[in-house]
């Protein structure tokens with residue numbers, strides 16, 4: 001059986017680079033938006049879905065986490081981390097200078113990763129947000145000049161664009177985390193080694209109780225469970241209501257995690273395991 005892998009497309013996205021780094025030979029199907037990709041896993045149109053979840057410069061991809069929490073709950077089966085290099089891509093026929101570029105198109109995370117570059121070198125350009133860096137590159141190839149996209153070198157290749165400036169992201173060490181979602185974890189085969197396992201928890205606190213977040217964190221602290229991320233997001237039910245995503249850099253086990261869950265539930269928290277999964281730090285072509 002050929003395993004169908006959905007990803008945030010179209011061709012030439014960073015998500016596609018992550019998918020190519022992790023999976024070989026499978027049937028790879030692109031989706032225009034993150035929710036469409038997640039829905040496709042849920043509807044069983046594809047077996048596996050890969051979407052971005054967090055960037056080292058710009059932080060969480062809210063659309064992914066919110067859709068997963070509020071709309072479609074699918075387990076996280078694996079995480080792929082790849083390096084990210086942003087480039088300024090222009091049409092083959094564009095012969096102007098940076099100051100001739102009227103519009104810059106890209107995914108909001110890519111724009112944010114190059115904020116200072118745009119501020120310094122493209123102050124005249126208007127910013128246009130797209131569903132992905134790949135669709136920005138597609139736009140530039142279809143609409144000609146004087147506009148630019150921000151994206152990777154695969155996008156330049158796929159859409160026959162010129163790389164006008166390389167490595168325009170504002171900080172080195174730029175990486176993005178991608179999550180691998182699937183109903184059947186047996187179908188997720190990533191032939192790389194890893195020694196990092198992570199567990200992501202979704203925690204909602206009881207209403208308006210002083211010190212409860214401190215108590216939540218102590219439940220992890222006294223068990224010496226190493227947290228690699230804590231983030232609050234609005235519940236979307238009114239101002240002041242949040243849920244927390246907590247990543248623990250340990251696999252789920254039958255002692256510490258049920259202990260933490262019991263302790264948090266006794267405080268009045270609701271705890272859901274979003275996934276316990278290996279993390280693969282991969283290089284891209």
Ligand SMILES: O=C(O)C(=O)Cc1ccccc1
Nearest residue numbers: 013014015107109110132133
């Ligand atoms: O738009 C893309 O190419 C994506 O895959 C999302 C994204 C955007 C910017 C950095 C990393 C991932």
